Amino acid sequence: MSGPFSDVGNTIFENKSVLTESYQPDTILERDEEIEAYSHALQDILFGREPENIFLYGKAGLGKTAVTTYMMNELLAEVDTRPEADHVHIHKINCNGRTLFMVVRELVNELLPENASPFPKRGLGTGDAFDELYAQLDRIGGTHLFVIDEIDHLEDVNTLLYELPRARANDHISNAFVGIVGISNDYTFRQSLSPKVKDTLMETEISFSPYDAAELQTILQYRADKAFRDGVCKQSAIAKAAALAAQDMGNARQAIDFLRVGSEVAERTGEAHVTDEHIERARGLVRRGRLENKIRDQTEHAQYILEAIARLAETDDLPARSKAVQTVYETVADSHGATPLTTLKSVQDHLSDLQMLGFLIRHERNHGRSGGQYYEYELNLDQEIILETRAEIARHT
Structure with missing residues (x-):
């Protein structure tokens, strides 16, 4: 008796993970200007100076997180070659669904010594959490970059953005430097901040605009070369996926989804090549899936x-x-x-x-x-x- 997987034959994929959202490319394509601005904003760290605050703006799927991951990795590698630079610590946190207390508490627990008891969930307030955060920063020393994703989702964001950048000026810390990398899908986020926070931040703003069809085609070609076996994916299919995504949202994530789902359609129907028709069918499936996820959220x-x-x-x-x-x-x-x-x-x-x-x-x-x-x-x-x-x-x- 045959099993449920007995008729699974050859796959059209060489490395399907390249088409997933979690894949971090070795090379960042079509974001040279943003990388240059990012590099300039981070360069003080290489000389042991206090880092600039950086804010990234742009809709989902425009490369903000991928570029940030790439830049943090490159920074850590470069710091190791620079005798003037302090040791750099990267702390990443997502604000979606979290209160200010939860955010600060999570940062504290990340910094605490390995055998220390975690900061309590109840019984202490946000001010106590900030005090402990400052104590741990000074204990560790060095330069600390807080990468805060979906920062616009944090209700009491003004407090966070006033406290952290001014921690050294307000004598809360003396042995460490602090910088913030804020990531937001809302281009108008800065307008919602209080005047004193705007004056405190003095941040570098990097705006990520939607990709055009040519840029998306370059990104998809890079992914397709790694994802598929030789000759599987038609060039016209890559061009169609790029064009459809450019017409809709200018979103690399959407374009990659079109290519992945289209290839899954081809494989499921036993076809040897990914064609324009598969991409067209993927368009409806991806749109429906995204809407379903959006409803669930x-x-x-x-x-x-x-x-x-x-x-x-x-x-x-x-x-x-x-x-x-x-x-x-x-x-x-x-x-x-x-x-x-x-x-x-x-x-x-x-x-x-x-x-x-x-x-x-x-x-x-x-x-x-x-x-x-x-x-x-x-x-x-x-x-x-x-x-x-x-x-x-x-x-x-």
Whole structure:
């Protein structure tokens, strides 16, 4: 009797991991200007001087994290050859879903001696965590770069960005230098900071713009040469994946996804080459997968509100006002055994957030003094994706 893998034959891949999100390329392509700006901002470290603060801006998939990983590795290697440079410590943290206390506590625990008890989760405040952080920085000495990803997701970001850069000036530390590398998907993030924080940072800003089709084709060619066996991937397929991604988001991650999923389609159907047709089929699969992940990333009640709007779409009752959405939302929340949000304002806040994230289209209505001014909402994606994703989530909760 044959097993489930008995008919698996040869693969078209030489090294499929090259097409995954976690792959860190040896060479960074099409980001020479950003690397030059990054290098200039870090150069003081090579002479034992206090580092500049650096902020990277750009949408997801534009190379911010890959370039940062590359630059940190290059910096560490170069520091080893420079007698004037202090020892450099790189601390990476993601702010998504974390409070300021959680961020500082995690940094403290990374710096504590191996046999020390971790900083407690309860009983002490954020100020205590900062005090311990400063104590550990001074104990270790050297230059410390804090690479803070999704920094715009941190609610009390002003405190973090005031405390760390001024730690030495405020006499919290004397044996160490501190620098911040902030990474944000929000180009307007700096505008939200307090005036005193803006004055304190004096940072170098590096903006990552979307790739064009030619740049994406260069990146995909590099990946394809490593990922596939010789002659497997058609040049036209690489060009198509690059063109589709450039037309949509200018996003390298999306372009690589098109190529990976297209090649999976080819392999699954037993074809020897990856063609334009496979890339076209991948386009729909990738878009659907990204939307599903985006839905799963929303809070519980935001998902219930999306499900409610999808239900309204099923009955052709969109666009709808927030009160109509609230009525269906309450029914949806009840059906999942959850207590609905009690105020219309809470529902309206979620609707506004979902509209900004691209899930919804908002129409402003103005009927003058008789009817007043209000918003109506409708979906900006297929309702079936929402309902199927929500059903899948419900099955596993």
